[in-house]
Amino acid sequence: MATCLLLPIPSKPQNSNPNSPKHSHTKITCSSSLTAQSQSAKRHLLSLISDQDRGLKTQRDPPKRASIVEAIDALALLGGNDTVTTGASLSATWRMLWTTEKEQLFIVENARLFGTAAGDVLQVIDVENKTLNNVITFPPHGVFFVRSVIEIASPQRVNFRFTSAVLRGKNWEIPLPPFGQGWFETVYLDDEIRVVKDIRGDYLLPLWxxxxxxxxxxxxxxxxxxxxxxxxxxxxxxxxxxxxxxxx
Incomplete structure (x- = not known):
């Protein structure tokens, strides 16, 4: 997966005078500086969420949430609004590190009521085949699986529509009807993490x-x-x- 943090280089020289000073070195320096800033901002964000129990603690700590959102906005700004985050690099299996999505956090927090605990929360995206599958695991046998179809709407926005869902245990299952549609924007993407904001203003930070x-x-x-x-x-x-x- 490629990191999309390099500054654009004009296709034509800005000054055709051969005796004019060349600016290519400056561009490379700026690009390197931007990459360094992005990595520093990413480390800061990951540090902020490291003790948040996938977002469960953040729900009860508004100042912490504000700090995390501020760090997300700073990282997104460094990435740039013209960065393409809906290409092939989006296709992967992603594991949730942190989110503000109430539904996911409710399931993660209350899995114990069913005699289990939530395992990995995964998001599997296939841009070419236009699919997105959300998976919450309940080891050793349980899973909540939600299928959806996607459509690329812009360089950073993906529209989605849920098509089916099933909650399954070892010897039982409960099919659930489709329950909505919306969009999400990947405001930052590199070869390790994504930072996502959705139609409701919720945030998701998954790891590749x-x-x-x-x-x-x-x-x-x-x-x-x-x-x-x-x-x-x-x-x-x-x-x-x-x-x-x-x-x-």
Whole structure:
């Protein structure tokens, strides 16, 4: 995934006089300086959310929320409004680090009422195939899976529409109807994180999850073709691998 932080270079020279001083070195310096500022701003933002329990603590601490939003705005400003964040680099599996989305936080906080705890909260985006899947895991067997379709609306905005949802446990499932549509803007994107603002003014900060494989496979059960999803592949350096499967 590429970082989109370099300053644009004009296609034509601004001064055709060969004796005029050249500015290319200055441009490179500015670009390097901007990248350094962005990395510093990103580290500051990650530090602010590091103890926020994915946003649960932030809900009860308005000053902290304001500080985090201020850091997000500063990082977005460094990224630039003309930066394209809806290209191929958006296609990935992302793991939520922090959010202000009340629905997600409600599920994460109250999973204990069902005798479990929320695991990873994942967002799987495929720009080419125009799909976005939200996944909340409840190890070892549970999952809340929401499918949606997407449409690129601008260099930073993606429209989405929910198409189906299912809450599944070990031996049970509850299908849920589609329940809305909207848009989100990725205001910052690099090869590690995204920073997202949505139609309701909520924020989401996910990490590009290199160790998560989201694989679609087909398996025949009698005359029915089922879609199998590998939610997560846990890699243990010395103990082999362990996969968690759920059938959608």
């Amino acid at each position: 999850e290199q160790n998560v494989l989201f694989i679609r496979a087909n398996a025949t059960h009698g005359n029915q073709l089922s879609e199998l999803i590998v939610l997560k592949l846990y890699c243990y350096k010395f103990f082999g691998t362990k996969a968690v499967f759920t059938e959608i």
